[in-house]
Amino acid sequence: MKSRFIPLLMTFIVFAAMYLFAYSRFSSFGSMRIVGNLLRDNAYWGIAAIGMTFVIISGGIDLSVGSVIAFTGVFCALMIGRNGWDPIPTFIVMLTIGTFFGATMGMLIHYFKIPPFIATLSGLFLARGMAYVLSTESIRIDHPFYESVSKLVYIFPDKGRFTFVAGAFLLVLFIGIFVAHFTRFGRNVYAMGGNPDAALLLGVPTGRTTVMIYALSSFLATFAGIVLSLSKQSGDSTIAVGLELDVIAAVVIGGTLLTGGVGYVIGTFIAVMTLGTIQTYLTLDGSLTPWWIKIVIGVLLFGFVGLQKLLSSRQGLRLFSFGRDRKELQQSA
Amino acid sequence: MTTNLQQMPPLLEVRGLTKMFPATIALSEVDFSLRAGDVHVLVGENGAGKSTLIKLITGVHRKDGGTILLEGKEIDPRSPRHAQELGISTVYQEVNLIPTLSVAENIFLGRQPMRWGMINMRAVERQAKQLLQDFNVDIDVTRNLSSYSVAIQQIVAIVRGVSLSVKVLILDEPTSSLDHQEVEMLFSVIRSLQERGIGIILITHFLDQVYAIANRVTVLRNGKKINEHLISELPRVQLITEMLGKELTQDTHSRDDTSTSKNTNRVPFLKVNGFARKGTIEPFDLEIRQGEIVGLAGLLGSGRTEVAHLIFGIKQNDSGEAYVHGKPTTIKSPRQAIRHGFGLCPEDRKVEGIIGDLSVRENIILALQAKMGWFNYLSRQKQNELANDMIKALSIATPNAEKPVKELSGGNQQKVILARWLISNPDFLILDEPTRGIDVGAHAEIIQIIKRLADEGKAMLIISSELAEIVAYSDRVMILRDRKKVRELEGDDVNENTIMHAIAAD
Structure with missing residues (x-):
């Protein structure tokens, strides 16, 4: 067992425990109906969380994702619902705007040495403000394209529905894993998070990579906004307030080190599904208020940050490396 | 073989290299030459210009004068990356690798073998293992770099540098945190690099190591080249005399x-x-x-x-x-x-000692106030008294006690630190x-x-x-x-x- 897999293992154990517990109380958790709904309901913020995973692995943070999701929803609703644009061109325009928005934050961070926290905080206010300026009221979208997308489902034998949105989520997940582990960009992100100075000396193009990381995060947040707009069929400037914090929590619970350098896209996915499972359980149970989800997030976050601290300390590492290092060193010497 | 080497131009040659920093000449007209297969040690005390010389060769700083020749052709390294492309790699004392990535990934970061548009991780690991085995280092390359000792990390850094078709390898104090056995391990790696005809520049402060591994030594002092020797012809006392710049005299x-x-x-x-x-x-x-x-x-x-x-x-x-x-x-x-x-005035007063933006008075009372506890506040009048006494006693050249310390000269800053300890009467x-x-x-x-x-x-x-x-x-x-x-x-x-x-x- 390599020590870097331990947080990921913990994430999976927590998920399995939560899911089995929910299943023991409600047997419907064994059906594809719940699985399909979990994927559909958590797709939009799950997609944003995958983008955030790259940001946090690189040692940064992106606070703007909730606002970007809201702005995207309002923009799409306004253009499609009121101005009669076609959905596809609208999406393309919106994704382009989103990508530039993220790239700009990345440039501020790299070229002007503005801390990511501040650069993306101004992004948070900017995008949210733009959303309110476009419209303060909820706008409905009535478009045949939206109707046909909502009919695009695969129905399991037990009437479980695998929606287009769920498919988009899984697609982003697979691409995310691929990019993180099998492209030079992905490995450069890990390198920058592990030791930024060394990454530069090793020839990592840190400027370009930083810009790409924040562009990717905003691109995925925009995509998340489109996904949300598809399932809600409306746009509202007040949604997803504070969502960036849930997203960050999911990334950390997914085993990504807040200090950067270590993390897994699949871990973020499992964490999103864990929180989704708890949410669904609370809804089905009905005796507890749904706000308990916040308490659970708090407890899990606390536990995982504690675990990270332990693992990053020398003693912690020794604890988990089972005393093999010294022996190997002696053999090789 | 040796005659061949004599006829060939040196692998790396530096002529009249000069670097000026504001107010100081860090390197002045330094000549240096490195032959293929040589281990050439640079020695000198602090401020001798060793690191400046290295930084000019590796493109960290740009030279102000002189020429650098690699295999007889003039080069002008613009950045560490550029130097690396030219065939000059550096391994620093602080291992500059990514602790959170595996050993194999560290060796191949940025130049991973690709297949079908994706990184071929198996090839990365296989090749990394092979490269390390060439130096008789057999370790699990899939484990995180941070799980290995500094010595192994140094060797990984060297292997990375060497695998970039390197001609000149620079080792900047690689041994300062290694124990005896680890130094031996590192030296055997250096010797096998030597056999491959790579030129090695080594900086070390340990004289025993100089004599154990070097062929040639260049002594620098105060930014100037003092001398170059074959190590076999250089008695230790002479080496130290040249480093410290003192004639052996009889003054008591x-x-x-x-x-x-x-x-x-x-x-x-x-x-x-x-x-x-x-x-x-x-x-x-x-x-x-x-x-x-x-x-x-x-x-x-x-x-x-x-x-x-x-x-x-x-x-x-x-x-x-x-x-x-x-x-x-x-x-x-x-x-x-x-x-x-006890009281201690640290070596690097800029980093450890003075707080430049605070006044002479504030710097002087700092330690005393800390000793008394922050709730036991020294009155302003008392502070002025103490500061003025010290300024007089140590003849600190300042118009008054309120001048920011950074505006004083180095000697006077040193006196301020001394004053800080003296008022607490150690x-x-x-x-x-x-x-x-x-x-x-x-x-x-x-x-x-x-x-x-x-x-x-x-x-x-x-x-x-x-x-x-x-x-x-x-x-x-x-x-x-x-x-x-x-x-x-x-x-x-x-x-x-x-x-x-x-x-x-x-």
């Missing part, structure tokens, strides 16, 4: 011996027996009486600062005992040391390089102050690279070599000649 020390003799019967203020810390300094004994000045001599990296840190509790000893006024005690933290009446002062980087006039003044403080009954331990200076004020001199106390000189033995020979281990 000028401090009168009466103070020593009148003190010998008294219980020493501080006595340590077998003080040591693993990997930092080997066991040493030391006694300091009140009114006595003990000098600490040795080359850079010999453990001088470490001795001071151990005595002041910045680092904790893991064996040995300490006695203050003959009573057994422990020194586990600077706080405890200060309570015993019994024992440790000064680490008190005269570094200050002008000649201030130099003499600081030495006068040091002597006066001893006459007032303070015990002093002073670290200095300037042998003449140590000889001028020390009653006794403790000499360190390779993190070990090797000799203690007293009375007439305190002269530059003996010190130099002790450092050289003759």
